[in-house]
Amino acid sequence: MNYPEIRYLERLADLYPTIAAASTEVINMEAILNLPKGTEHFLTDIHGEDEAFAHVLKNGSGSVRRKVNEVFGNTLSQQDKRTLATLIYYPREKMDQILKVTEDKDEWYRITLYRLIEICKRAASKYTRSKVRKAMPPDFAYILEELITEKDDSVDKASYYNAIVNTIIHVGRGRECIIAMSQLIQRLVIDHLHIVGDIFDRGPGPHKIMDKLMSYHSVDIQWGNHDVLWMGAAAGQPGCIANVIRICARYGNLDILEDGYGINLLPLATFALNTYKDDPCTCFKLKGSNELNQYEVEVNLKMHKAISIIQFKAEGQLIKAHPEYHMEQRNLLHRIDYEHGTITLDIPDENGNLVPRTYDLLDTNFPTIDPKDPYAYTPIEADIMDRLSKAFLNCEKLQQHVKFLLAKGNLYKIYNGNLLYHGCIPLNEDGSFKEIEINGSYFHGRALYDILESYIRKAFMGVSEREKTLGRDIMWYIWLNPDSPLFGKDKMATFERYFLAEKETHTEKKNPYYRYLENETVVNHILAEFGLPEKGSHIINGHVPVRSKNGESPVKCGGKILVIDGGFSKAYQKETGIAGYTLTYNSYGLILSALEPFESTEAAIEREIDIHSDSVIVRHADRRKLVGDTDTGAVLREKIADLEQLLMAYHSGLLVERYIKN
Structure with a gap:
């Protein structure tokens, strides 16, 4: 030795x-x-839908309901099982509702405690006592360990455990014990959580989701393009900051920034109200559902337009500073004929050749753009961006969230034979890996993901200011560059969707990757690139919503690819017809669950409405999977x-x- x-x-x-x-x-x-191996839970494209996210965590994508059915089968009615499941999800609120109409409260406590003990036993059965003990709420750890690990059915022991339950009720701790057991069940039905990207944007509560994830017992995150955008904003990158604010404005969620993160938007609001005082800003109408009053809507529209123009300027400056990004065609402000209110764009003809076409603009009021230097900020815009950059950099809560993303996240992950990434692997038209230039060198496949992740980390931890600047700008690149594996389209048609009526200008062509999802040769090539065998491995993918209402299946290539974005975001549910997919991987195999739209937490409690609907077994294990x-x-x-x-x-x-x- x-x-x-x-x-x-x-x-x-x-x-x-x-x-x-x-x-x-x-x-x-x-x-x-x-x-037996612990249950893994996969979620993607949560997009700020914090209530639906919280509910899915509580029900474990149907795992809790399955435990209730396993334990009680036909011994309880469907109604009683629904009530018991809802109690486990929302113990405090459901108890308040039940006890209002219950005469013999002690008897209800006794029956409920015994039922929860049995579910706790089932949920804990595949873990060591040590692991279960660590998962228990401290106040009840000793009592719960006694109750759920007992196997002796002797009369003496039965009397002992009946005495424990009776004493819990007698000393007035029944409510707290039910809460503790419900939390334990929620904790045990999911051993590990995977978030396959896009926590942020569209919905109202990404900051609440991040708070919940930071307290979750076991989680990893594969960053999505929206997550990287917010990380870039937290690093002070101007293009990322402008995009973050614009998207919040577009979905009527500016309070995420103001109330959730404490970022002062008053300078932007004042500037917008003064600059666009008499402008209806009709091209900047809100998307999604919101509860703003008329005045708030008007302010939001003007702020939306103001930050959009600032964004186009910030991005124009970035594109000029980084010719290696090959995005010159996306600089559009200098293509506008400000006198005639038109713009000339290069549009592909029927043969794919780019030809110039001129379009009328839907909005021709550009008081802050100098036609001779269209990408230059006005002095007020420059001051606003400086203030916003400092606000994002000095926002303690946002910085804590980003530190957590850096600690728990990556651009991809290989875990138990599954390859997890949010977007795509950039491919050429023939299905081969595309070589992408990153700061003077070329990368493809896994190496492309690795180099991009290294630059993201340099933005926060780089030794030199040059490294940090490159990293900050790369995060904007990842957000919308055609060669970004997290974007995967030929352009982000933000300007066109605001200012042009012609749908042909709105088209965003997907990377060839999405045409090859059913091609086993290409899929096997991707698996091999990441060191995974062809047999038994899966790619778990988000980013592009699966349009279930049109008959599209999330299961691709015979189950080798699972695209589990089904429209968690309410903004996409009209397109998909469902409210998202979740995936669970337990000791018996992979189970894909379609979700019904989540009405509200109140409806889930009052009417016992769950959001889990159909489940499909994607892969059943030949034998039960063990930790080994x-x-x-x-x-x-x-x-x-x-x-x-x-x-x-x-x-x-x-x-x-x-x-x-x-």
């Missing part, structure tokens, strides 16, 4: 100083390898091998056990 190995074993001996300690840990880990079959199992085996080396060193006399004083 060489010196480095001995040094390593000496450090390991600090943790396991005796043969007994090392042996016990080996026995423990060998036992864990033979437990997972990535965690591989890590445990490495630890076991190391501990066995330590035991050999003890037994051979190479290392000496330490004396432990009793």
Whole structure:
């Protein structure tokens, strides 16, 4: 045994100083390898829908309801099972509703406690006692451990456990115990959560979602283009900041910035009201549902237009500063004929050749644009952007959220034989990997993801200011560049959708990747690029909503690709016909669940409306998956091998056990 190995074993001996300690840990880990694997939960494209997100976490995409059915089968009515499931989701609120109309409250507590004990037992059955104990609310940890780990059905023990339940009720702790058990069930039905991108934008509560994720027991995040946009804004990147504010304005959600993050938008509002005082700003109408009054709508429209013009200027400056982004065709302000109110664009003809065409603009009021220098800020715009940059950089809550995204997130993840990414793998027309230029070098496939992620991290942790600047600008590139794997379209037609009526100008052509989702050769090539075998591996993908109402399936290429964006965002539900997909991967296989639209938390409690509908088994395991079959199992085996080396060193006399004083 060489010196480095001995040094390593000496450090390991600090943790396991005796043969007994090392042996016990080996026995423990060998036992864990033979437990069923924990349930993984996959969500994507949440887009700020915090209430629906919270509900899906509570019900585990139907996992709680499945546990209720497994335990009670036909012994409870469907109504009783729905009520019990709703109680587990919302214990405080549901108890308040039930107890208002319940005469014998003690008996209700007793029955409910026993039912929850049985569900807790089922949910805890595939975990070690240690793991279950750590998941328990501290105030009830001892009591719950006694109740849910008991296997002895003797009369004496039955009396003992009846006494515990009766005493809980007698001392007035029934309510708190029910809450504790409900939280434990929610915690145990999902062992690990994967968020496959796009937490931010469109919906009203991305900051609330981030708060919830930061307190979640086990989570990883694959950044989506909207997440990277907000990260860029948090780093002070002007193009990202303008886009973030514009999207909030477009969906009537400026209060996310003002109330959720405390970012002062008053300078922008004042500027917008003065500049567009008599402008109806009809091209900048709001999308989605909102509860703004008429005055708020008018202010929102003017702010929407003001920040959109600032965005086009900021992006024009970026494009000029980075010719390597190859985005010159997206600079449009200098193509406007300000005298005649028209713009000339290069539009593909029937043969795909670009030909110039002139269009009338729907809005010709541009008081802040100098036709001779259209991408220059006015002094007031420059001051507003400077203030906004400082506000984003100094927003403590946003910076905490971004630190969490950096700690728990990546652009892609390989986990238990699945490849997770939000967008696409940029491909050429023939299905081969496209070579993409990033700051003078070329990358494709996995290497492209790796280099882009490295630049994102440099924006926050780079040594030099040049590295940080490149990283900040790359985040804007990732947001909307045609070669970005998180965008995957030939353009983001923001200007055209605001100012032009002709639909041909709005078209955003998808990367060839989306045409090859059913091509097994291409899909296998992608899996191999990321080091995964063709058989048994899956790509789990978000970003592009699956239009279920048109018969489109989220299951592609015989189940090798699962596109699980089904319209979590309310803004997309008319297009998809559902309210999103979730995926669970338990010891029996992969289960894809379609979601019904979420009405409200109040409706879920009052009328016991769940949002889980149909489930489809995508893949059923040939045998039940164990921890030993997972990535965690591989890590445990490495630890076991190391501990066995330590035991050999003890037994051979190479290392000496330490004396432990009793």
